[in-house]
Amino acid sequence: MAGSDSGGGAGIQADLKTMLALGTHGMSVITAVTAQNSVGVQGYWELPAEAVRAQFRSVVDDIGVQAVKTGMLASVELVETVADLLAGVDAPVVVDPVGVSKHGDALLAAEAVATVRERLLPVATLATPNLHEVTQLTGLEVTGERDMAAAAEALLGYGPAWVLIKGGHLEGEAADLLVGADGSAHWYRASRYDNRHTHGTGCTLASAIAAELAKGAAMPEAVAGAKEYVTGAIRGGFALGAGIGPVDHAWRWR
Template sequence: MTTNTAPPRVLTVAGSDSGGGAGIQADLKAMLALGVHGMSVITAVTAQNSLGVQGYWELPADAVRAQYRSVVDDIGVQAIKTGMLASIELVETVSGLLADAPAPVVVDPVGVSKHGDALLAAEAVATVRERLLPVATLVTPNLHEVTQLTGRTVTDESGMLDAAKALHELGPRWVLVKGGHLEGEAADLLLGPAGETHWYRAPRHDNRHTHGTGCTLASAIAAQLAKGQDMPEAVSNAKAYVTGAIAHGFALGSGIGPVDHFWRQR
């Protein structure tokens, strides 16, 4: 009998999506598709489907802390990804845990769902800025989240660099500003140490079934980092994976369907 070597391990700290398209469920699917072992710390449970978020319930901070310590102290991690944190208390709890994280931390600063439903208390935004972003290796805001975190409204690609610089000043080592809400091709901007910049471009697919895109991209980047890729390469490969997942997104329920995490395997 032989013992197989474990694949790279990635931990997601996020909320559960009962519809399976975003959150913990999307994270674990993306991690599996990209060849890493996904593990989870659940921060909140949502009642959610293709039409929106009908409600959510936070887990106690002690439960979040215990899940994290159980995984990190025994199994270990090569990358960590955060998503929905919901409240000031949970943002503070997770930020404290990540202050001495043993691996790169990818922060998806989830503020609202694809349907526009709030997933972060308004009063917690300042805590994300002050406590969570400084412990992030990478932060991956969309343009709505850029406005929420910096007060800046980005209307074109020229504004993405200024927004990335404003976010970089808040403490993360790298910033990926996602331009998916702009017209034209899907362009994202990565800003790193010493002003290093990389643009990533992909064709925009005529498919409205894009639920879980942000969660999936952040998880894909974390998976690539866990496999030893540097940040620009990890973002490039994750972007290619998510672009295909969007192209293959499928209808589910009566509203917005999910991206297809297993499009390559199919």
């Protein structure tokens, strides 16, 4: 459940590529259409709530799901619609609370932030905010690893079972922190690659976690597998267009 990226690097396109690469069958509920390329988002158009509901019911009622991942939801109405739909799903729900694009373009209306906190996070099995989204949702600024645990606790207060704080915007290692409502904590670390072509990283990680959960992995193991996959995809990111190119979803096949 996410927006369509016409450039093919993020959004629904990244989700489906990731799910295929990890041996699962992805299906799509498109919430918005973007005009987007390597240099930015030139515009986006939300789909009507009834179109989102119809897509969801079509695939869930016939085919079923073993995991759900959400991305760009754009507006209050779409966040509320998706939250209502997910409340009736008996499967893990990975919420990537998309607020801005890789290029800094807003993908969530300011008035919808509170709705994400109050309606969407409570139905999430896992929330995967980056550091900008942590600030957007909690008001906390994460400037180093020492701040990540407090950020996770603040987000857990809104109701998800797990929170993964992504430290990709910090200096040094690419370190992420997974914290559960049960108090468990897991760090995931990877080398940082000098590669600016990282479009779609957040979508790819969240979709990879959902794919691993769908295959039956427990949350800490699902995140570990997804972290390994997205690290390879970042390492293989390639120049496409004049700006920030995408990660390589097919890196394991090359």
